[in-house]
Amino acid sequence: MKNMGEMLLRRPPFQEIVMGNTALVRAMIESGTRVVTSYPGSPTPEIATAIQSIPKEQRPFYFEFSTNEKVAAEVAFGAALNGHLSTVFFKSVGLNVAADTFVQLSLLNIVGGMVVILGDDPGANSSQNEQDNRHFAYLSYTPVFEPANPTEAYLYYKEAASLSRELGKVVILRLTTHVCHAKEKVTFAGWYPPEKDDRPRFSTANGPYIPLVSAVYPMKERALRQLSEIETWVEQRNMHTMVDNKSRRGIITSGLVYLSLLEVLEGIKDKPDVLKLAMVYPIPRRVILEFLQSHDEVKILEELDDELERSIKAMAYDQHISTRILGKNDINDWIGEYTPDKVHDIIANTWPDSIDTRDPVPHPLKEIPLRPPQMCPGCGHRSAFHAIGEVLAEDDITVADIGCHTLGYHEPYNLGELLICMGASTAIGSGLALFNNTRRVVAFLGDSTFFHAGLPGIINALFNNHNLTLIVMENGTTAMTGHQDNPATGRNFNDSSEAIPIRKVLEGLGIQTIFETDTYNQVELRTLVKKAVARDGFNVVIAKHPCMLLFAKKQRKAKGSISHHVHIDQEKCHNINACIQKFGCPSFVRNNDGTISVNNELCIGDGSCIQTCPTKAITR
């Protein structure tokens, strides 16, 4: 739609084709949500894109990108204590960052209501693992709704908001990547904004809010008691779906897996019955018991881990139910997204008589080259890696962090040899530097990550006198997730804000050696990195260049096209291939006759490659 913002604020009911993330924003508006917070991470940042489409002054709620997921959760929690319905959203592993705060929430009376939207990532499409965040629900006694498509994302958010407000309890809405990004026509209700009442309502009478000794047990007891209340609440709203095919066999499932299953069942003659759970924690005991009792065999079809399976088997044991319960078969059932293909294989494995096995899909043709993601044409990180690689020794150890610069681990740079999570590089590097006088340690860190979780590792390196070099790869934005502003940008989601320059922060910490240069100045960057790694102690090099994807986008917008490109003077070219093999900009083309040329579809004319040619054959 041309005007997403107008659509999201429409008063009368309507239908529109939207993705799951957009549908959520309409649900927030209809539910009267007042405060929304986040830290960007796939598959959820398009929620903020939809929010941004509404002009700030018309936005019915406050939104911010906070410095990290924990902070975002805290801001949303604080707002909800004042009576504002709030929501925080982030990606799967974002919950690890937020965990310290998150695990307490379910114990507290959150009077305004608070919904946590999780973008889990089975298949690890854009995450470092495919962790199953339902575990956090068990850990913290937090209820979890699981929508299967954009329509349900919209409807379940509204239910989650009502439940949360009614019980004063945090509720999780767990989406997976292809629920967030699925698109379909959704039927939206009308929006009749009520009068706003923003009086701050915080009161200790709603507490206790201090979880110390004597309060802990009653708080936990309340959380546990609420679970059966929640079970009844969902049941009374008929949110679970039963597909009755008059079979003695049944399948219990939830979320997007349900749609994969329906797809597979289209091809089956004797279809099993299906119970689709709208809420997966607390499990709906009565509904499941009834389903077990009315079937001879029940398959638990759940993506990732075996949480439903364990709970259901335990329940069947307690109730002396003899129904055969079929759970996960082998390790493969724990791994990867449950696409229709995967579900087909699982059902064929479970009940070989019910469905033919799929024709094996041949191995990919070996003639098709892989296409790994890479840094964009003109990317300042490429210039940085090219220069840094030239001054480090073969056995020096380089530690990566999360961000576009993670891609430095690919050929031809091979820099950033290990990676865990946001902000971890400095401290991992500190550990690698212990008992190590021979191999120098270099850690990389992006600017948004610096503020997100990078600072504690940096302060620790100073505090404990660790010996390593940190290279801050500053590109002025949060590029990987779609160019969100960060504290050093001088803008937040809503307004301009006082920029917090990374250099000043580091100076303030008392770091003695702080070098800084633009990464396009490769000669200087080489000199500075050489100097930094030669010194003892904790030294920092700020290697900066603005994100050129953002730059190219702005230029295209302003001028309609990229105004110039580099070209290779074939007379001067000696086929040394430094440009294409060592610098590795994707704009270079290897022709069949061995010559190198430039693809003008990709080249943005930044000229960062010019200095890498020993024979000066590249010109602009």
Place this chain on the structure above:
Amino acid sequence: MKPFNIYICGVGGQGVGLLSEILLRGADHAGLEAKAVDTHGLAQRGGIVVSHLRLGKNIYSPMVSARKADLVVALERHEAIRAVDSALQDKGSLIYFDTVLQPLGVRLGSDQEVSEDLLNTVCGRRGVTVHKVDNVNLADPRMQNIAILARINRKKLIPGVEKQHMLQALEDLMQDAMLERNLELFNRMVNNPKISRNQFNGSGS
């Protein structure tokens, strides 16, 4: 109608997302039920972008199963052959924009670029009908997606979706100069029969 599965792919930055959104909305304007999903992890960094689009009755999952696509729409040659290999059913149709964005291995000299011959041989073996789009005079390479859209329309590659539905979809998504530019190209290519001379029938002829 039996479900019609479309697998749309290309390289980050080529406009796969917009093309998919136009086809999705075009199908909706044609009165078809439609579901779609984009899969674009790190796509913006020159990686592979894929969008699944499923049309018709009794569709549940937005995802196209392996080798169940009726039509592959590819904006680049390597991605065209990759999609034919992984997503397209035998005797299906491929329409692709014949541009090459060399993958890393090709640029480093460790992999061979996929040639048109290889693509045609593979398609021939599988009985795939190939529609190649090239030699289109584009003001901006980012309009390759609209060029291919026009050809999909001319060749009526999506049953039930007509020119007026695609035009409506374009108007849903764009405005002003951008809409004008894209409409101009779309109409030029839909109306000019000469541009279709590059069709190659891969079934061995």
